[in-house]
Amino acid sequence: MGEETDATLRERLVTAGGHLTRQRCAVYSYLRRARQHPTAEEVYLGVKKEMPRISLATVYKNLEALVNCGLATKVTAGDGAARYDIRTDHHYHSRCLKCGWMVDLDPEAEGALPELVRVPSNFEVSQYRIEVLGFCSDCREG
Ligand SMILES: [Zn+2]
């Protein structure tokens, strides 16, 4: 993790009343590098490679601390599993129905509500969620 990121992370954690610990740093940096949105368990397995003694409970606690500081978001998908996302802006996801693999949708898919959705004329939209479901390349093969 670069020095700038380290400083930003420290500043935001301290502002939110948290601390920058080695574990928290490792959890944050794993989340930044992750190619998809991992579950707490996946983060645990990844971070454990660098810190063999870290526990799932510690990883979970640190993930929640990052969410509370606004450094990550917790995404609860349709399958009920909580996943962690380094992006904190409003955006949408695609999710594999078999393994739960979750990635951001293309930025072009964001913005206005797609025309394929017909909203009743007497209904005022305040927000909406889009989740694209299907099968990732790994799950399509076997
Ligand atoms: Zn899959």
Ligand SMILES: [Zn+2]
């Ligand atoms: Zn995302």
